[in-house]
Amino acid sequence: MPQKRIYLYVPFKDKEKARLLGAMWDKKEKKWFAPKFLDKNIFAQWLHPPYHKKEFSFDEQEILSAFKLALEKQGLIIEGLPVMDGKIHRVKTTTDKGRETSGAYSGFLNEYPAGFIQNFKTNVKENWKMPLEKAKQNITNYQDSNQNLNTSSNNNIRQDILELQEKTALKIEEEYNKAHWAYSNHPYLKKKGFNENFYLKQDSRGSLLIPLKDENNKIWSVQRIFPNGDKIIGIIKTKEEKEQGIEYSARKSGCFHIVGAKSLEHCKEFIITEGFATAATIHKALNKPVIMGVDAGNLLKIVEVLKSKFNDIPITLIADNDKKRELKGLPNIGIESAKEIQQQFPDTKIIIPQITAKEAEQGISDFNDIFLIKGLDEVKKQLRVIDFQETKTLPLKRDSKTLENPKPTKEQEQSFSRGR
Numbered sequence: 001m002p003q004k005r006i007y008l009y010v011p012f013k014d015k016e017k018a019r020l021l022g023a024m025w026d027k028k029e030k031k032w033f034a035p036k037f038l039d040k041n042i043f044a045q046w047l048h049p050p051y052h053k054k055e056f057s058f059d060e061q062e063i064l065s066a067f068k069l070a071l072e073k074q075g076l077i078i079e080g081l082p083v084m085d086g087k088i089h090r091v092k093t094t095t096d097k098g099r100e101t102s103g104a105y106s107g108f109l110n111e112y113p114a115g116f117i118q119n120f121k122t123n124v125k126e127n128w129k130m131p132l133e134k135a136k137q138n139i140t141n142y143q144d145s146n147q148n149l150n151t152s153s154n155n156n157i158r159q160d161i162l163e164l165q166e167k168t169a170l171k172i173e174e175e176y177n178k179a180h181w182a183y184s185n186h187p188y189l190k191k192k193g194f195n196e197n198f199y200l201k202q203d204s205r206g207s208l209l210i211p212l213k214d215e216n217n218k219i220w221s222v223q224r225i226f227p228n229g230d231k232i233i234g235i236i237k238t239k240e241e242k243e244q245g246i247e248y249s250a251r252k253s254g255c256f257h258i259v260g261a262k263s264l265e266h267c268k269e270f271i272i273t274e275g276f277a278t279a280a281t282i283h284k285a286l287n288k289p290v291i292m293g294v295d296a297g298n299l300l301k302i303v304e305v306l307k308s309k310f311n312d313i314p315i316t317l318i319a320d321n322d323k324k325r326e327l328k329g330l331p332n333i334g335i336e337s338a339k340e341i342q343q344q345f346p347d348t349k350i351i352i353p354q355i356t357a358k359e360a361e362q363g364i365s366d367f368n369d370i371f372l373i374k375g376l377d378e379v380k381k382q383l384r385v386i387d388f389q390e391t392k393t394l395p396l397k398r399d400s401k402t403l404e405n406p407k408p409t410k411e412q413e414q415s416f417s418r419g420r
Contacts, residue, residue, distance in 0.1 A: 008032040008046040011109075018046060030060065063113045063130055067105075074117050074124045076103035084109050088161060088249055095121050095333070098230030102295070104249075106161075120252055122333070123297035164249040168235060169220045172250065175209075175235075176201060176222060182208055187227040192277040193372050198259055205236070210276055212255035212294070215305045217263045221250035223294060225276070233294070252294060254301040261289035270306055272299060273318040274334065277368035282318055285367075285379045296320065296337035303341050303348065316349040317341060318367065323360035334365070354382055 010018045010032045019025075021042055023032045034040045040047065064081040071078050077092045084107035091103040107115030113130040179201040182189070188208060189197065201209045208225040212233070224232050234250030259279045261267055272291045273279040279292035293299045296319075303315060320334030338350045355364050364370065371379050 006034040006040050006043075006047070008034060008043050009048065010046045014046070018043065060109065063109065066130060067107055067113075067115055067128065070115075070128050071103075071105055071117055074103075074119050074126070075122060076105065076117070076119060082107060082115075084113070084115065087247065088164065093119055093121050098228075099226070099232045100230075101232065102297075119297065121295050121297045123300055123337075125253075161249055164247060165220065165251040168248040168250050169218070171235060171248070172222055173219045175203065176211055176219060179203055179209055188225050188229055191229065192280070192368055194280060198280055198283075203236075210257050210292070212250075212252060212257055214255055215264060215309050220255050221252060223257075223276070252298060254298070254305050256294070256298075256302050257292045259283045259290045259292060264306070264310065267291075267313070270310070270313055270315045271318060272302060272315065273366075274299070274320050275366065275368075278318060278320070278366045281366075281368045281371045281376075281379060282383075285371075285376055285383060290318075296333050299337055300341050300344070303345060307345060314347070314349070315345070316351060319350055319352050320366045321353045321355055321360075322365055323355055323357070324363065324365065327357060327360060351383065 005026065007026070007029070008018065008023055008031070010023065015032070018032055022035060022038045023043060023046075024035050025031075026033055032046070034043050064084065067082050067084065068078050071082060071091075075093045075095065077094060077096075082105060083089055086106065086108045088104055088106050090101040091105070092101050093103040096102050102120040104118045104120070105115060107113070107128075115128045116126075117128055118125045182197040182200040182202040184195055184197045186197070186202065186206075186208060189195070203209055203224065206227055210223040210225065211219050212221040212223060213219050221234055224234075224236070233252055235248045237246065237248065256272075257276070257279075258264070258267070259276070260283045264270075267289045269288070270291060271282060271286070271288060272293050273282060274293055274295050276292050279290040282288075283290045291302070293302050299317065303317075306313070306315060317338045319338035322332045322334045326332040335352055338352070342348050342350055353365070353367050353370055355370070359373075364373065367379050367382075370382070
């Protein structure tokens with residue numbers, strides 16, 4: 001009769017130590033085991049489940065199912081079961097389009113099963129731990145020591161994320177500095193009604209690069225907009241990087257891009273939108289710098305940062321009007337996010353694009369949509385109707401504080417027309 005495998009109870013922090021001692025990984029069972037040709041006493045510290053010492057135990061399948069439920073509750077899309085290996089995993093959310101992956105999670109099975117969940121679209125960021133009532137043994141008191149272990153593990157995850165973000169930022173900054181100016185006839189810009197590049201660059205694949213910086217003007221990431229309109233944030237890994245399992249994590253939280261100015265110090269007021277096309281539209285309508293916050297979930301963090309550093313500068317939010325979702329009984333994320341921010345910061349002004357139910361059904365939700373269908377005059381009209389500062393008759397002169405749109409060279413235009 002074949003000998004059964006001796007499975008080990010190796011916490012995530014010990015996996016490298018166990019591997020070096022000779023432990024092997026069972027992919028099917030997702031457990032470490034002691035090979036038959038080695039003395040099992042080498043692995044004595046992992047022969048017994050740590051949960052037994054703490055008087056509770058969980059079934060791994062039950063943990064994965066519970067974590068998946070928590071992830072899906074926050075809008076993350078999980079194919080199969082989540083991977084709880086202590087690493088950061090990016091996934092799609094229910095509101096993502098194209099290649100966007102606005103969800104992130106990390107989980108671990110050592111000690112008390114726990115994890116971290118983030119939805120960048122809704123700004124949800126929370127810790128998770130396995131509900132105690134699902135323990136196989138009925139324990140009424142959850143000891144403080146276990147809670148401390150859980151907190152410590154999550155702190156380690158956050159530190160790992162920060163280190164990964166720093167590494168990613170350096171690589172992105174190098175790529176961005178070497179990239180050439182975007183072409184004014186880039187398909188995405190043309191689709192959004194523009195014939196200028198707004199001082200953007202593009203990568204070797206022809207995707208626009210929108211630098212995402214913090215309040216100190218440090219670049220942390222980029223939003224890449226593909227010619228077909230798909231968007232992703234961060235690095236596109238090479239084949240070699242994928243094979244080697246190299247990880248990157250691009251920071252978005254609290255980061256933004258300014259259309260029409262080099263830095264926050266050159267802004268007399270902070271006008272904030274979600275996406276780039278809306279920011280560019282408002283910039284054209286008002287001839288003022290406009291901050292692109294990427295999405296609704298990131299706006300609160302940006303406002304917090306701005307209030308902390310520039311408390312006396314007025315803030316105006318140009319919200320998206322997700323009325324089409326509202327007509328389906330779903331939350332109007334654009335408006336609700338803006339109002340939540342206004343509740344925390346009452347002096348923040350909100351401007352909402354006025355659209356009809358019919359227009360909403362046609363997919364209109366922001367000022368760029370209005371610009372494309374009704375023209376820039378309608379955008380200006382709506383901004384004035386809501387008592388926004390009049391700028392039509394007082395165009396601002398560009399100086400060293402604002403940015404001209406650099407024109408690509410003749411050679412670059414020819415290269416682009418050839419599809420390079």
